[in-house]
Amino acid sequence: GEDVEQSLFLSVREGDSSVINCTYTDSSSTYLYWYKQEPGAGLQLLTYIFSNMDMKQDQRLTVLLNKKDKHLSLRIADTQTGDSAIYFCAESYSDSWGKLQFGAGTQVVVTP
């Protein structure tokens, strides 16, 4: 089946690192994405990774991909209060027209 799973909630203290996890089911996925959504707002693309990569780093963000286990994670270093939001993992399939399958989202709450 086509399903992307994420834990629903993460609480982290300001200055610590956050790690948000995601598992996906389709081994033919080509790209995997992380989007951020603040309350009442749209979907902000944070980063994405091609499925033949293991890791991608972009400033405070590090994406790790374990293709064998179909596991994707997003690490946010030095988490700030402005990082409080819902984070969505999404995958696109090689056999589709690029539609994205989203997870349910992880709500990250950053406490002072």
Added chain:
Amino acid sequence: EPEVTQTPSHQVTQMGQEVILRCVPISNHLYFYWYRQILGQKVEFLVSFYNNEISEKSEIFDDQFSVERPDGSNFTLKIRSTKLEDSAMYFCASREGQPQHFGDGTRLSIL
């Protein structure tokens, strides 16, 4: 940086009425998408559009829905006879290669 723009930001409509949601994708993009997000739920794919026709659609995208690219810039989603359960945030997205770029969404409220 170019962006996907959606109008209106909020649309309130009586049940049974027709509604048209509008999107202006990024100008050199060729693939267009609509997604929806019911309050508190995940983002769901509705339809993809390429070369002036629907390339893929989900089970949600039934006969009440239609999409159109009436000119070189706009991409619209029409819901013919709205139902209460159509209340959601609707997102338009576009891409050339990767990644997909999303608009800020239109919140549709059906009364």
